[in-house]
Amino acid sequence: MYQPQKYRLYPFPNQERELLRQFEELRFLWNHALEQRIEAWRKEKRSLSHVDQCRDLARWRAYDKEGIGRVYGHVAQDSLARLHDAFGHFFRRVREGVRPGFPRYKREITSLTYPDSNGSAAIVPGRNGTRRLRLSMLGELPIEVHREPPAGRVKTCTVEREGDRWFAILTYEMEDPPSPPSTPPSAPIGVDLGLSHLATLSTGETVEPPKFLRRAEERLRRAQRVVSRRTKGSHRREKARERLARCHAKVRDQRRDFAHKVTSTWAARHDLIAFEDLSVPSMLGDAHLSRSISDAGWGMLRQMAAYKETRRSGRYVEVPASGTTQTCSGCGRLHDPPLTLQDRTYVCPCGLHMDRDLNAARNILARALAKIPGGTGESTPVETGPPPHRKGRRVRSKKREPPRDSEVAR
Template sequence: MSSVTSSLKVTRNYKFRLYPNKEQESQLLRWLETCRWIYNTALAQRKETWERERRTVTRIEQQVWLKEAKKTDEHLREIHSQVAQEVLFRVERAFAAFFRRVKNGETPGYPRFKGRGRYKSITFTQFGEGKGASFQDGKLRLSKIGLVKIKLHREIHGTIKTVIVKRDAAGKWWAVFAVEKELTQSQANNGPAVGLDAGLEKFAALSDGSIIENPRHLRKTEKRLKHAQRNLSRKVKGSRNREKARQKLARLHAKIHNQRRDFLHKQSRRLVETYGLIAVEKLNIKGMVKNHRLAKSISDAGWGEFMAMLEYKAAEAGARLVKVNPSGTSQECSGCGMDVPKELSERTHYCPYCGLILDRDVNAARNILKKALALEAA
């Protein structure tokens, strides 16, 4: 590959742990409940107006309503204006997604009202000195909240556009910064080309014969999850013991999520730093998870998240990610190109025409690479 100079603007999220004091946490919880009320009220307005007048209430109309409502509601006046206004944008996005699904013939899924405890984040849409959120003395300054302790475990590169303050199911607080940065690539990655076949038996097989084993984070913790779920179901609703059991279950789910993301980040980073061209399949993951026998294993593997990581990390590293049609990659012989049908249970590819014997997933990875190279040459 030759040297290239290119510039690309991308948005990245940086997530850091927050440690609000008791007073700040109490205030943040009140804000979440107020935002939940705004969301549900705005949703009800749209629903009732459509049923009564057969027209859609616009966000501008609802912004006027919110401005008037603040005059008589002290809870609305307590929260920052950016945070309150952003709730209306969420309602608008929820309806836009609903109408898009209707248009595409998908299951529509009408926007739902948020129950108590179901509204988990607030957004400051501007960041910087004199704005809704900023850094001050090594802490995160949130307007009307104050200085909140934050663990900045890594440096932020780029321009912070927004910050989301969220509370997870285990009761921990986080700040998620949306950061815009410009990537300048002065040199392409000149590493070798590789094909990658994602699977369930193995996480992935590469065309060079190497294997990435499937860690199965969910499966390994399944017994503990079932025990925690049973323990929760036995507790009296509204009791302290039930809340403790709920938090224990939430911590287990959070641990699995963090383990999976750590694994995916490390593997995707290793691949883009090692290879100059990475060929993968175009996977219809939404369609695949409809298979109830495989849905849990597919979700546990995290293919969709992995592909998204590969895509943006390849752009940063100067590598190329090429997606190909997976049709026939498992049945075709990578050695002679002949069709060699095999059942899913057959894990070894044996070609009766050229005598090639190798792992069926490695064979598929080689075919994926062939397709990608053909696309590049076209």
């Protein structure tokens, strides 16, 4: 399994300049490779493969030594791999009939990744007990190691810029924890993520975002409005944009801290956690509710719960989302007529009278228990932890690249 760990970086001014320069090279590479794919298709009805593009890249790096040649080879290849993934997702969504979202040109790149750091990324001792992050082609960057790195081998390293701060996210390859025992879980929960409460547990507890976070989010919305009011290209707008970026960073940090707190508690108390599988957008119907905000929080909770549970040899299960709200958790009947968003209570002829989210959480738990060996139903393999860390697009999806706010292990 993989354990991510995030550290603050303090690059020297010349290192910072070099990083920004490499971001530019990678942005150019991405846009160029995207254009190549589009052209190949338009002119010759031919799909370029990842291998084709990597071969081109190697040639290009060889003669553009002062440009893309400055970027470590695997880092540049990783960028192409992401583009390849983006096309993969695009075609998959086309096949599934979901709104596809064609890969886009990038106006900015804020991170780069050493995808398989066989020594190309390592934390090394610096002067006077300090530490440095040694990166091939970039040198040794001052790093703040606020907690001892895990014992595993460094698998990937991502360097990213958030506003004016720099971070390194290292994923460590750890020995797999023992797999969950074959006995049924002793304290399982189902979690319904929603809008009226952040989360409702099948135990009846609810989780609300803390006040400080809601206040920070409100400040963020205000900062957003200020930016859009000001004249494009003006000095004042630039100022407002900087403020907005700081608000974003603040909200992101607070959300992450909060999600860590919540998921640590869950993982400590429960040996099975079940969520709805939201990779297929089941919420399209009520999608226009202020989704973007809660979305980010939900993704984080699921990701963190997954790896924390796995680390403790517990179970993390995702169940199909369809009908969890509409089904009675007592007798299995469907609500007729279907519950609307305004109905806060589920009332069933069988006598069940329950908060709608609690009812959904109970259904999620029941479906999860039916899925695991030793549960109540047939045995199917249980899904475990998140994939190794790959950071990139901002799209919040649970595919190859987990949302970046959720990467930090505690």
